[in-house]
Amino acid sequence: MKIVIIGGTGLIGSQLVNQLRQTAHEVIAASPSSGVNTLTGEGVKEVLVNADVVIDVSNSPSFEATAVMNFFKTSNGNLLEAAKEAG
Numbered sequence: 727m728k729i730v731i732i733g734g735t736g737l738i739g740s741q742l743v744n745q746l747r748q749t750a751h752e753v754i755a756a757s758p759s760s761g762v763n764t765l766t767g768e769g770v771k772e773v774l775v776n777a778d779v780v781i782d783v784s785n786s787p788s789f790e791a792t793a794v795m796n797f798f799k800t801s802n803g804n805l806l807e808a809a810k811e812a813g
């Protein structure tokens with residue numbers, strides 16, 4: 727299976743990536759530092775091609791209440807739309 731970990735470079739995500747890479751699955755760590763940004767949509771469609779599973783463990787860069795709400799609403803919306811399109 728192809729498993730895409732959004733936020734795969736973070737504290738939680740990197741541990742998940744390391745553990746899943748010990749299995750036979752293809753594991754992609756996706757985040758802005760690898761050109762995948764769920765807030766802007768950059769690289770999201772591309773990384774989801776042929777994905778079987780998507781795990782989102784991203785986090786907002788700002789903890790200010792409005793910024794956090796905007797981050798998760800926008801990034802989740804973009805991710806769900808792209809995942810639906812990718813099937």
Ligand SMILES: NC(=O)c1ccc[n+]([C@@H]2O[C@H](COP(=O)([O-])OP(=O)(O)OC[C@H]3O[C@@H](n4cnc5c(N)ncnc54)[C@H](OP(=O)(O)O)[C@@H]3O)[C@@H](O)[C@H]2O)c1
Pocket residue numbers: 732733734735736737738739756757758759760762763764765766783784785786787801
């Ligand atoms: N750490 C904990 O103890 C803990 C406990 C309970 C729940 N959680 C939840 O688990 C999630 C991950 O937490 P964490 O501590 O692992 O966070 P983190 O270490 O701050 O990592 C955040 C991850 O999100 C990515 N990211 C930031 N902006 C993004 C964007 N626009 N598009 C895609 N990815 C983006 C970062 O990518 P770059 O590296 O490229 O910036 C990084 O991979 C959060 O929702 C948090 O609330 C964490």
